[in-house]
Amino acid sequence: xxxxxxxxxxxxxxxxxxxxxxxxxxxxxxxxxxxxxxxxxxxxxxxxxxxxxxxxxxxxxxxxxxxxxxxxxxxxxxxxxxxxxxxxxxxxxxxxxxxxxxxxxxxxxxxxxxxxxxxxxxxxxxxxxxxxxxxxxxxxxxxxxxxxxxxxxxxxxxxxxxxxxxxxxxxxxxxxxxxxxxxxxxxxxxxxxxxxxxxxxxxxxxxxxxxxxxxxxxxxxxxxxxxxxxxxxxxxxxxxxxxxxxxxxxxxxxxxxxxxxxxxxxxxxxxxxxxxxxxxxxxxxxxxxxxxxxxxxxxxxxxxxxxxxxxxxxxxxxxxxxxxxxxxxxxxxxxxxxxxxxxxxxxxxxxxxxxxxxxxxxxxxxxxxxxxxxxxxxx
Amino acid sequence: xxxxxxxxxxxxxxxxxxxxxxxxxxxxxxxxxxxxxxxxxxxxxxxxxxxxxxxxxxxxxxxxxxxxxxxxxxxxxxxxxxxxxxxxxxxxxxxxxxxxxxxxxxxxxxxxxxxxxxxxxxxxxxxxxxxxxxxxxxxxxxxxxxxxxxxxx
Numbered sequence: 456x457x458x459x460x461x462x463x464x465x466x467x468x469x470x471x472x473x474x475x476x477x478x479x480x481x482x483x484x485x486x487x488x489x490x491x492x493x494x495x496x497x498x499x500x501x502x503x504x505x506x507x508x509x510x511x512x513x514x515x516x517x518x519x520x521x522x523x524x525x526x527x528x529x530x531x532x533x534x535x536x537x538x539x540x541x542x543x544x545x546x547x548x549x550x551x552x553x554x555x556x557x558x559x560x561x562x563x564x565x566x567x568x569x570x571x572x573x574x575x576x577x578x579x580x581x582x583x584x585x586x587x588x589x590x591x592x593x594x595x596x597x598x599x600x601x602x603x604x605x606x607x608x609x610x611x612x613x614x615x616x617x618x619x620x621x622x623x624x625x626x627x628x629x630x631x632x633x634x635x636x637x638x639x640x641x642x643x644x645x646x647x648x649x650x651x652x653x654x655x656x657x658x659x660x661x662x663x664x665x666x667x668x669x670x671x672x673x674x675x676x677x678x679x680x681x682x683x684x685x686x687x688x689x690x691x692x693x694x695x696x697x698x699x700x701x702x703x704x705x706x707x708x709x710x711x712x713x714x715x716x717x718x719x720x721x722x723x724x725x726x727x728x729x730x731x732x733x734x735x736x737x738x739x740x741x742x743x744x745x746x747x748x749x750x751x752x753x754x755x756x757x758x759x760x761x762x763x764x765x766x767x768x769x770x771x772x773x774x775x776x777x778x779x780x781x782x783x784x785x786x787x788x789x790x791x792x793x794x795x796x797x798x799x800x801x802x803x804x805x806x807x808x809x810x811x812x813x814x815x816x817x818x819x820x821x822x823x824x825x826x827x828x829x830x831x832x833x834x
Numbered sequence: 835x836x837x838x839x840x841x842x843x844x845x846x847x848x849x850x851x852x853x854x855x856x857x858x859x860x861x862x863x864x865x866x867x868x869x870x871x872x873x874x875x876x877x878x879x880x881x882x883x884x885x886x887x888x889x890x891x892x893x894x895x896x897x898x899x900x901x902x903x904x905x906x907x908x909x910x911x912x913x914x915x916x917x918x919x920x921x922x923x924x925x926x927x928x929x930x931x932x933x934x935x936x937x938x939x940x941x942x943x944x945x946x947x948x949x950x951x952x953x954x955x956x957x958x959x960x961x962x963x964x965x966x967x968x969x970x971x972x973x974x975x976x977x978x979x980x981x982x983x984x985x986x987x
Contacts, residue, residue: 588950592937
């Protein structure tokens with residue numbers, strides 16, 4: 456693959472409800488921040504990808520409403536309706552396809568609609584929607600299948616919530632920095648067994664933007680480029696009953712192909728920091744297994760042994776992860792931004808010293824129907 | 835955010851999107867739903883490529899990417915085994931039952947994929963491998979809720 460790089464990033468603070476900003480304002484804020492970070496002007500951006508979802512925004516072709524905020528007026532602009540990692544994937548392809556610089560910008564305001572009613576509508580109207588299934592209850596089915604298969608305990612999942620909310624204390628963008636104990640998680644309100652309130656990510660508002668450039672343009676960036684070493688995504692079946700919910704094989708496939716592009720043979724040794732999509736606590740160990748950081752069923756122990764802690768050999772979600780802020784769609788791009796900050800040495804109190812290679816991960820669809828894996832590097 | 839906004843409640847605009855849809859159920863789905871309504875039978879179909887029995891039935895096999903033809907139709911059991919479940923403790927308007935109730939993925943006898951539905955009673959007896967049976971509604975309209983729920987055997 457030709458050399459392409461992330462040269463600019465910007466994100467809002469993630470909050471339960473941004474009462475002062477409409478989504479247009481948030482897009483404008485992060486677009487401006489990303490260009491300032493890259494040291495470029497709108498003249499240097501030759502195309503734009505916006506990422507939005509009509510149902511979350513309550514607006515048909517919602518992407519059209521943010522053109523001026525995204526600097527896309529009079530430019531080649533296209534839209535992805537899906538997680539930010541997938542939109543950024545399209546942006547990377549555009550740079551590989553001949554554009555010199557692509558701006559990717561994503562927004563969502565979970566606070567404005569009704570997340571349960573909206574996520575119910577991702578299911579099939581004939582067979583599943585009228586059962587009332589939505590994001591939380593479907594995730595609870597996956598948690599149940601996974602934890603039963605491998606004997607993963609609720610306490611092991613609780614420990615992940617403790618770790619990630621604790622990490623969020625070092626991230627000024629995070630919504631839910633919390634000092635909590637395993638007992639706090641275990642005694643928090645039952646939502647859908649085995650999920651309790653503190654196993655679940657919050658409803659969030661937020662936006663994020665990155666700029667991807669080819670090698671020539673990356674030379675002009677204000678900061679050291681963060682190189683895209685490997686990217687891949689893969690999808691599993693739509694119906695939950697068709698999938699083995701305890702085996703994220705689409706993630707395994709995406710990770711394998713991203714590793715091959717980045718020439719990574721042993722992720723546990725070669726990846727210095729991971730930012731993954733932990734919408735629920737059980738997802739962190741399940742995704743780590745899928746990405747080959749341990750054998751199937753070994754994910755729970757990774758946190759117990761401290762491997763995924765800030766000072767462990769594979770720190771996972773130093774930002775606090777999605778458990779600490781879950782702006783839908785935006786959350787995946789936030790993972791890429793956090794990985795970028797780590798590789799630049801700009802992650803401040805959440806910095807993993809000397810990080811050379813980072814993994815960022817996002818999901819689309821219920822229970823991680825599809826996965827997108829990014830390998831980023833300083834060299 | 836401007837400083838003056840921090841001390842006041844920002845203006846909001848209430849709205850609602852309510853759009854009626856008339857979704858086509860399609861040939862395969864219609865046959866499945868009519869069998870629920872008229873015969874209290876659960877139909878599936880088998881891919882001739884990989885022998886996978888799907889329920890609900892499918893137009894094509896996603897794995898083999900082959901048509902599932904007329905000969906693939908079969909009746910699967912109205913009983914099966916729970917392979918995953920969750921007891922839901924929160925209520926919201928689109929749920930079909932009072933909480934607590936359970937969602938379960940059920941491997942119906944004769945099927946190879948899981949069938950997703952609800953269980954309303956005896957939730958404390960719910961385990962992996964629990965046998966359950968479809969309870970049909972008296973009043974049926976060719977709808978997935980023609981199966982009222984599954985009951986623990």
